Amino acid sequence: MIGPASSPLVSTRSLRHTWPGSSAALVLGDLELAPGERLFLGGPSGSGKSTVLGLLSGVLAPTDGDVRILGMSFASMAARARDRFRANHLGYIFQQFNLLPFLTPVENVLLGCAWSAERSRRAGATRSLMTSEATRLLGALGLGQRTWSHARTGELSVGQQQRVAAARALIGGPELLLADEPTSALDAASRDAFLTLLLDECARHGTGVVFVSHDLALARHFDRGVTLDGDPRDSRES
């Protein structure tokens, strides 16, 4: 179902999105990402960064234009197929409140494969192998076993929760990680440490990244940057 290996990871064409009840339209210049490439998407609050991630994940349908991931056009898929595609190929990290409080940290990580047979297979296929992959990821992202095995999900600090969320987004090696200001609730020191671990783990699986933040200082970790300006009409590459 995936296009030829040569097809770009992400390509958008003349994307435009208008929220219902709003006159302002978000217009995004055409974007193209190679497999494994890392893009920083900057811009002030309200400039439409989260909206772009919604479009790239196939949850939002653009008013005009089309998004292709791995050569597959969202416009040509039914809603169910888009959901399945997202489960199989995309990982998503929110700014905060990423976890289901009634699941343990490891169960939260495994949720990343719950709707995808493909990612379950890549994470080890059996329950026990998937669990050990989940714990490996948590460790690689800097969360020791003592923390995740003894704390309830709700008792984790914000930084620890973000690590669990990153592990969930990365389990089963998705082709593309979408991260919506995952570090904005962290202090400067843990932010850089977290980002380094996150990007290392992405590199391991060849996972491409679209990372959103209003903090332009983080742009140096990425191959490329795009900034949305305050007036969500235009975007320019830096």
Added chain:
Amino acid sequence: MRLFSLTLKSLRQRKAGVALTVFTIALSVFLLLGVERVRIEARQGFASTVSGTDLLVGARSGPVTLLLYSIFHIGEATNNITWKSYQDIRAMPEVAWTVPLSLGDSHRGFRVTGTSTAFFDHYHYGRGNALAFASGKPFSDLYDAVIGSEVARQLHYKVGDSLVLSHGLGGPHLASHADKPFRVSGVMSPTGTPVDATIAVSLEAIEAIHVDWHSGIRLPGMEASAEQARHMDLTPKAITATLVGLRSRLSAFAVQRAINEYPEEPLLAVLPGVALGELWHLVGTAENALRVVSGMVLLVGMSGMLTALLGMLGERRREMAVLRAVGASTRTVFALLVMESTLLTIGGMLAGVALLDAATALAHDYLISTAGLVIDGTPAPGEWPLLLLVLALGSLAGCIPGWVAYRRSLADGLQVRL
């Protein structure tokens, strides 16, 4: 299955809210089924006020009238059956037993039934329950009386106490049979039937207290003492009604016809179940009122659940966004909420049924003695459709929050804006 375990874990997280919702539903189910059980038992208990009796025979009137005065002790008989007719009925080859009933006297508002000891063997009620004695035994002496449980409870009588019967059924100027006092020989257990409010004495006793009476007045100069009366001829001249048991139920209609066509006096034989059914029909509108009430109770319970589910929905928008982000479809989000309310409904139903069973087990004796209701744990057949209805309503109610969540997760995208 994945959804199911997610739902269970999510519910476990919200114990307080879940407990409250389950409790609301349990109460509705409790009331709904409780009313249904009381309704059915009231009808069945009523229909089996007399059971095991094949025919009820009295002077010719209407079936309901006969039933009212002979069994329910409401109103008075206009005519009696002569002793000869009674003997003729007894002698019919199809007849296995008879229980004579002679009414017309009272004691402090409770009616006195003159009968034979066959009454204690053959008068059955409910599902074939025989009369039982809480204390004492049937009458054996001429001036023995057996009292029903209600009589004992209200008048604080016990075995050995003496009581004086009054002539007639009520009114301020009751002449008393003070010269012939009775002794309580037994107290019957509660039955929930008019027997509880009855004082049973022998036919001969009725005759004895009236030997010196004629047409409702005591004949002056003819007084007979209690002792003297024992030596007089106490064969009754007439009785009010009789219960008839047949050797085979198959002959019921034939015997009924024979009695109704009895040439020497106009008699009426009725099948007690049929007459009871007719009577219930008259008072049965109360039944529909009960049903309406329990229907409203159910609606209140369901809207309670709906309120709780919708209230929790706000807190759970982020949960839904997370599920969408990992690839759950909007349909899954919908299914999650419907499953949740279905589980809550099932939980509430189980709790309600358990509550009802516990309550009926605890209140069993109390209900028999105060309301004459025999409510046992067995679910009435009408309860299954009711439970299915509750389940359907519960799942349907879950569709509303499910739909709201579905719409929202489409509108929110992955961003929850609170």
